[in-house]
Amino acid sequence: xxxxxLTAFLIVGLVPFAIVYLYLIFYAHDKITQxxxxxxxENIQSVISTAQxxxxxxxxxxxxxxxLDVVDDVVVGDIDERLxxxxxxxxxxxxxxxxxxxxxxxxxxxxxxxxHNLQGRYKYLHALQAAVKKKQNFFMQGHxxxxxxxxxxxxxxxFLGYMLLEYNxxxxxxxxxxxxxxxxxxxxxxxxxxxGEHKQSHLLLQGREGSLITKKNLIVYKRLHSHFLKGWYxxxxxxxxxxxxxxxxxxxxxxxxxxxxxxxxxxxxxxxxKKIIRPLQKLTESVLDITHKKDYKHSxxxxxxxxxxxxxxxxxxxxxxxxxxxxxxxxxxxxxxxxFIELISIFxxxxxxxxxxxxxxxxxxxxQDLTDDKPIYxxxxxxxxxxxxxxxxxxxxxECYGTLLFDKEDFSENELRFYTSIATMISLQLERIRLINAxxxxxxxKSAFISNMSHELRTPLNAIIGxxxxxxxxxxxxxxxxxIIGNIENSASYLLExxxxxxxxxxxxxxxxxxxYETVDIKELLFNVxxxxxxxxxQKNLTxxxxxxxxxxxxxxxxxxxxxxxxxxxxxxAIKFTEKGGVEIRLETLDTKELQLSISDTGIGIEAEDVExxxxxxxQLDHKIQKKxxxxxxxLSLSKKLAKLLQGDLxxxxxxxxxxxxxxxxxxx
Amino acid sequence: MKRFFLFLSFSALLLxxxxxxxxxxKDLKLTNISRLYLKQIYLKKHRYFRDVKxxxxxxxxxxxxxxxxxxxxxxxxxxxxxxxxxxxHYEGVRPPLVMHSSKSMIKFVAKIKGALGYIPEKNxxxxxxxxxxxxWSD
Numbered sequence: 001x002x003x004x005x006l007t008a009f010l011i012v013g014l015v016p017f018a019i020v021y022l023y024l025i026f027y028a029h030d031k032i033t034q035x036x037x038x039x040x041x042e043n044i045q046s047v048i049s050t051a052q053x054x055x056x057x058x059x060x061x062x063x064x065x066x067x068l069d070v071v072d073d074v075v076v077g078d079i080d081e082r083l084x085x086x087x088x089x090x091x092x093x094x095x096x097x098x099x100x101x102x103x104x105x106x107x108x109x110x111x112x113x114x115x116h117n118l119q120g121r122y123k124y125l126h127a128l129q130a131a132v133k134k135k136q137n138f139f140m141q142g143h144x145x146x147x148x149x150x151x152x153x154x155x156x157x158x159f160l161g162y163m164l165l166e167y168n169x170x171x172x173x174x175x176x177x178x179x180x181x182x183x184x185x186x187x188x189x190x191x192x193x194x195x196g197e198h199k200q201s202h203l204l205l206q207g208r209e210g211s212l213i214t215k216k217n218l219i220v221y222k223r224l225h226s227h228f229l230k231g232w233y234x235x236x237x238x239x240x241x242x243x244x245x246x247x248x249x250x251x252x253x254x255x256x257x258x259x260x261x262x263x264x265x266x267x268x269x270x271x272x273x274k275k276i277i278r279p280l281q282k283l284t285e286s287v288l289d290i291t292h293k294k295d296y297k298h299s300x301x302x303x304x305x306x307x308x309x310x311x312x313x314x315x316x317x318x319x320x321x322x323x324x325x326x327x328x329x330x331x332x333x334x335x336x337x338x339x340f341i342e343l344i345s346i347f348x349x350x351x352x353x354x355x356x357x358x359x360x361x362x363x364x365x366x367x368q369d370l371t372d373d374k375p376i377y378x379x380x381x382x383x384x385x386x387x388x389x390x391x392x393x394x395x396x397x398x399e400c401y402g403t404l405l406f407d408k409e410d411f412s413e414n415e416l417r418f419y420t421s422i423a424t425m426i427s428l429q430l431e432r433i434r435l436i437n438a439x440x441x442x443x444x445x446k447s448a449f450i451s452n453m454s455h456e457l458r459t460p461l462n463a464i465i466g467x468x469x470x471x472x473x474x475x476x477x478x479x480x481x482x483x484i485i486g487n488i489e490n491s492a493s494y495l496l497e498x499x500x501x502x503x504x505x506x507x508x509x510x511x512x513x514x515x516x517y518e519t520v521d522i523k524e525l526l527f528n529v530x531x532x533x534x535x536x537x538x539q540k541n542l543t544x545x546x547x548x549x550x551x552x553x554x555x556x557x558x559x560x561x562x563x564x565x566x567x568x569x570x571x572x573x574a575i576k577f578t579e580k581g582g583v584e585i586r587l588e589t590l591d592t593k594e595l596q597l598s599i600s601d602t603g604i605g606i607e608a609e610d611v612e613x614x615x616x617x618x619x620q621l622d623h624k625i626q627k628k629x630x631x632x633x634x635x636l637s638l639s640k641k642l643a644k645l646l647q648g649d650l651x652x653x654x655x656x657x658x659x660x661x662x663x664x665x666x667x668x669x
Numbered sequence: 670m671k672r673f674f675l676f677l678s679f680s681a682l683l684l685x686x687x688x689x690x691x692x693x694x695k696d697l698k699l700t701n702i703s704r705l706y707l708k709q710i711y712l713k714k715h716r717y718f719r720d721v722k723x724x725x726x727x728x729x730x731x732x733x734x735x736x737x738x739x740x741x742x743x744x745x746x747x748x749x750x751x752x753x754x755x756x757x758h759y760e761g762v763r764p765p766l767v768m769h770s771s772k773s774m775i776k777f778v779a780k781i782k783g784a785l786g787y788i789p790e791k792n793x794x795x796x797x798x799x800x801x802x803x804x805w806s807d
Binding site: 076 | 722724763766767768769770772773776777780781783
């Protein structure tokens with residue numbers, strides 16, 4: 001910008017200067033010369049016109065005088081001198097060197113305007129006679145142009161003589177140009193007679209008009225066209241040096257000024273450009289600074305009073321507006337965020353509700369808190385307002401639950417959306433509550449059913465087991481019968497075990513499992529269980545190792561019955577699925593104030609992706625190796641549920657088939 | 670003293686009744702004309718005498734002879750005369766010529782054949798080429 005400005009200034013400053021300078025050097029001389037010549041042509045035309053008019057006037061005066069009655073006095077030789085006085089008066093009136101002369105038909109003087117009396121014959125008699133002969137009413141004599149006219153008596157028109165006007169051509173000299181640098185003259189080429197100042201050597205004048213440019217002079221001439229001065233020219237001589245003096249001076253001045261002017265223009269352009277740019281730069285810096293710091297409260301102050309000041313004012317205004325807008329935006333944002341949080345808290349509160357009534361009441365209360373509007377009512381029927389629809393899952397249709405009524409008529413679109421979304425939220429929560437209630441009821445019904453069924457099944461089973469055990473002790477049975485009864489007893493026991501498991505799970509799910517917390521010596525409990533199951537391991541030639549060194553707790557507060565049941569389940573599983581090797585049991589206290597019991601075996605193991613399936617009810621893994629092991633499929637599932645019930649957890653880890661597995665029981669202390 | 674006598678003689682001239690003569694070129698065969706005829710000539714009603722064009726000549730307006738001539742011969746006031754000549758002017762008739770002095774009057778009349786003019790009688794001398802054809806006095 002500064003460079004552009006500088007360039008523009010330089011162009012604006014230098015180009016006209018250069019043009020003027022070049023014009024002066026190359027064209028001005030010719031132009032001015034031509035100007036002078038054309039001006040001088042006008043001047044000489046004016047001089048010529050004036051001169052010719054004077055001569056014409058003189059001739060007319062003569063004609064006029066010759067027609068007067070007083071001319072009759074010629075008859076009496078003008079003895080009253082009336083004519084003489086008239087001529088003298090006329091001569092004075094004409095303010096020129098001239099003389100009126102009256103002569104009689106025999107060319108003797110009668111009277112004249114001359115001071116002294118003229119007598120005898122007219123002095124230019126021959127010239128007059130020649131002119132009369134030529135029928136020319138004028139003739140030249142020396143310096144004089146002499147007009148003449150014949151006089152006639154007014155009373156009988158007889159020829160009285162001649163009246164002559166001797167007009168000294170030097171009279172025209174006061175018309176010629178005279179000055180320091182210019183002079184003019186009338187010239188008769190033939191007679192070389194000259195009127196006016198003459199310093200010029202002989203010139204060759206040709207044609208009607210023309211101009212000559214000599215070394216020193218500009219010469220302009222024009223031929224007179226009056227018949228009085230045929231062959232005469234008027235010439236103006238202008239001293240070239242003086243006429244073009246100003247031009248030469250100016251060119252010299254310009255040449256001298258050239259470096260100074262260029263320097264000045266460059267300097268002024270540079271300073272001006274800088275001066276114009278500086279406030280702009282300052283403005284730009286301030287703007288960048290403000291933008292960088294994002295400090296819109298800052299305003300810009302420039303020490304200028306021009307358009308840039310207006311720009312900075314405008315910018316300050318923009319800043320102020322931006323700042324206000326930003327503040328407003330921020331406030332609005334905060335408000336929106338607050339509203340949003342409030343809305344979320346409303347949703348959260350609504351989600352927390354457990355019954356339909358609670359949900360509706362809470363919603364209304366919260367909405368009212370949020371909107372500070374006029375009261376909101378709920379009506380349990382469809383009417384004008386935000387309607388709440390709930391899905392009927394049995395019929396799979398939407399039913400209108402009720403309507404939120406507002407004591408307000410004109411809703412903005414946003415308000416309407418807001419209330420509709422809250423209504424939707426309430427609908428969702430209502431549906432959720434209904435679903436939860438329905439599910440819980442179904443689950444309870446199922447558990448109650450199973451629990452009842454199990455109880456009803458257990459009673460006859462106990463009888464069967466009791467009687468088969470009695471029969472086993474009966475000695476008169478054959479070996480074959482004994483085996484059959486043994487099978488019956490086995491099956492019944494398995495069935496009972498399964499029923500007990502189902503009963504437990506049902507109890508847990510129905511929430512009817514009662515826990516009996518007491519202080520339990522966990523080490524003793526574990527030792528007892530291991531001792532109890534050691535014979536099973538020994539049957540399969542498996543080693544059992546128990547490590548309780550890292551357990552720092554003597555006792556924990558828990559339900560010993562369920563803990564024992566979990567441990568038995570885990571340990572028996574380990575023994576059951578291990579063919580060779582052994583089982584390693586370790587009890588330790590964790591940093592998280594928990595007790596961890598891990599039971600590792602070298603058994604069949606399990607695929608990592610199948611681990612989760614282990615905890616499903618009635619699950620047994622569908623694997624050819626695992627298939628041969630009988631079980632209810634309830635063990636691990638029940639154990640996990642019990643562990644959760646005791647606020648602990650149960651995890652199974654395995655690195656894969658044939659790589660053994662590890663069960664981890666975590667209990668709170 | 671000389672002035673005194675001049676004054677005396679001038680007063681005597683004024684007191685004495687002036688007499689005037691009407692002169693004509695000697696070649697003009699006009700003698701003893703009546704006042705009315707003279708008036709007609711001066712009002713340019715009579716332009717010719719036989720073949721000679723008559724040229725009446727007046728003296729200057731202020732001249733006493735002219736005043737007397739207008740009073741005694743023309744018997745017309747200045748205003749009437751002026752009106753008369755204005756009307757004549759439109760018919761192309763110009764008033765008589767005017768000579769400034771008795772001297773020029775005599776010279777003019779002597780030179781021009783049809784010319785007539787009046788002068789105080791005392792200014793007349795018989796050797797001129799003129800003759801008196803009418804006389805009057807105040």
